[in-house]
Amino acid sequence: MWMSKKRRIGLKYCGGCSPRYDRVQAVASIKRRLEDRVEFVSYEDRDVEGILVVTGCSTACVDLTPFEGRLVWVVTSEQDVEGFLKNICKIS
Amino acid sequence: MSLMNAKQYEESLRKLNFKIYMFGKLVENPVDDPIIRPSMNAVAATYELAHSPEHEDLVTATSHITGKKINRFTHIHHSTEDLVKKSKMGRLLGSLTGCCFQRCVGMDAMNALSMTTYDIDQKYGTQYNKHFLKFLEYVQENDLVCDGAMTDPKGDRGLAPHQQADPDMFMHVVEEREDGIVVRGAKCHQTGAVNSHEIITMPTISMREEDKDYAISFAVPADTEGITYILGRQSCDTRKREEGTMDRGNQIYGGHEALVVFDDVFVPWDRVFMYKEWDFAGQLVEQFASYHRQSYACKAGVGDVLIGATQCIAEYNGAQKASHVKDKIIEMNHLNETLFCGSLACAAEGHKEPSGTYYVNTLLANVCKQNVTRFPYEIARLAQDIAGGLMVTLPSEEDFRSPEVGKWVEKYYKGNADVSTEDRMRILRLIENITLGTAAVGYLTESMHGAGSPQAQRIMISRQVNMNAKKRVAKKLSGIDVDE
Structure with a gap:
């Protein structure tokens, strides 16, 4: 059986x-809408095309230095979810 | 094992041989005791969240000793970012448990000792910092809970430790041996004591040379021979022994305090972090107190729960559209966020000490805690205002379930038609729990006296503000000659 390989993104x-x-609900919605195309895995997994960083407010206090040199998408609000989805679909 | 999970933590407590008394009886199985267990659940949440992808960014850190991922409650702050994350972690846990989760006091004791032991060694050439770091690595590697034990009984408040009629009113050395010391005394109000693996003691006040036998700090396993715990009572505590659970308010979590008696307890030298260096007692007290005053971000978290419960009861009562109700809830949020501001500010304005540890801005930490002595009371008052008198006149769960009178409780305590009477009763019990039940110990009276009573912060504020600078500018702007 042939299966297309899903893209892998760290979360x-x-x-x-x-x-x-x-x-958490925002991520559930992202996963649902991309379920055929993207597999979300741990941010510690090195075999990913980029990291989706989801923060609860615009302060976005997550330390991004471990992800330097890699593709990073930052979602800080529900509005950003749509932006991320558009972006990720464009890349594909 | 540098990160235990909640189950492993619970099992680790079962292995300890505590001597605990409650209601005059020895507690055979503290972990499963219905009064103690909710407090264990709250500490267990600090383990659970370290494994949760949604929260581990706050609840874990990287050890400066081993480079391993550890629970932040065992971490020594090495940046202002660490200090800010500590404040945020406190709010997070308060907002998920609705009570005191008990683990910050040990973290604050360890951070204070990381600085004071270093400073003592610099002055006297002692080895305390080396001993402390060995202890810290053991705590981090095994992901332990430490009770930070400071408050001595103090006896006559007008007398110094060496002047007390009973010398045991302050923890002191009764014997010095080749392999260690023997200590006697007690520590009061010990939050989370019987959920702890280790007890770290510190002096409770600044001392003079005459008090040097009382200037001691050490750590011992919590079940060391000679240590007895006597649990403090909490308002409504025996509801946890009742068959139903509705009347408890908080179904999952709680807190506890205990009197911890040290009846000639042996402490090996490598667990001693201060021994008669009386001139450092005040520094250790001040450093611990400042960190602990920052820790009260947790009350903003508990405030989140109380505000949520208040909004719910407004809706269940059908009063949520009333302008005064909306305004009161805005006021609750305003006060709650102001509490959080103080904790964040003292963290963001922290600095590096000679030991390498980052220390909060002490003026702002005292301002933070001073607000905490007041605002939760006003938030609780507004919650009770909106909840209505039913919060304290509501019949018991047994009446609600009674085949004879349950139908009347169901009928006459119905509010909004879309909400069940049971849900209305449950949210009222939660508000009762936080504002005058078991959780009020943590949310109100502990907010008043924990980490020092209000006057202690006022003294620190008066010492630390630059009054001369304020006067100088006032004089200049009003045209008064200023002597440069």
């Missing part, structure tokens, strides 16, 4: 001290 959350929207 990293901020700690979620006081998020302005439901980060």
Whole structure:
């Protein structure tokens, strides 16, 4: 049986001290909408095309230095989700 | 094992041989005791979140000793970013548990000791920092909970330790041996004591040379022979022994405090971090207190839960559209976010000490804690205002379930038609729990007295503000001659 290979993207959350929207629900929505095309894996996995960083507010306090030199998408709000989806579809 | 999970933490507690008394009886199985267990659940959340992708960015850190990933509660802050993440972690855990999760006090004790032991060694050529770092590595590698034990009974507050009629009112050395020391005394109000693997003691006040036998700091396993725990009572605590669970308010989490008695406890030398260096007692107290005053970001987290519960009850009562209700909830949020601001500010304005540890801005840490002595009371008052008197006149769960009178409770305590009476009762019990039940110990009175009573912060604020600079500018702008 032939199967197209899914793209692999690492997922990293901020700690979620006081998020302005439901980060986990936002990621669930992203995963649902990309389920045929993208597999989301741990940010520690090196075999990925880039890292999706999901933060609860625009402070985006996640330390990005471990991801230097790699493709990083940062989602800080529900509005950013649509931007990320457009972006990722464009790349494909 | 540098990161335990919640189950492993629970199992690790079962292996300890605690001597705990509650209601005059020895507690045979503290982990499963219905009064103690919710507090264990709250500490377990600090382990669970370290493994959660949605929260590990705050709850884990990288050890400066081993380079390994560790729980942030065992971490020594090495940047202002670390300090800020500590504040955020406190809010996060408070907002998920609705209570005190007990693990910050040990983190604050270790960070303070990382600085004070270093400074003592610099002055006296001692080896305390080396001993401390060995202990710290053991704590990090095994992901342990430490109780930071500072508050002595203090006896007559007008007398110094050496002047007390009973010398045991302050922890002191009763015997010096080749292999260590024997200590006697007690520590009061110890948050999370029986959920801890280790107890770290510190002096409770600044001392003079005459008090040098009381200037001691050390760490021992929490089940060391000679240590007895006597659990503190909490308002409504025995509801946790009842068959139903609704009347507890918080179904999962809680906190506890205990009186910890040290009856001639042996401490080996490599676990001693201060021994008669009386001139460093005040520094250790101040450093611990400043970190701990920052830690009260957790109350903003508990405030999140109380505000959420208040919004729910407004909706369940059908009062959510009333302008005064909306305005009161805005006020609750304003006060709550102001609490968080203080904790973040003292962290962001932190600095590096000679030991390499980052230390909070002490003026702002005291301002943060001073707000905490007041705002939760006002937030609680507004919650009770919106909840209504039913919060304290509601019949019990047993009446609600009663075949005889349950139907009347169901009928007459219905509010919004879209919400069940049971849900309305549950949210009222949660508000009761936080504002005058078991969780009020942490949210209100501990906010008042924990990490030092209000006057302690006011003294620190008065010492640290630059009053001369303020006066000088005021004089200049009003045309008064200023002597340069």
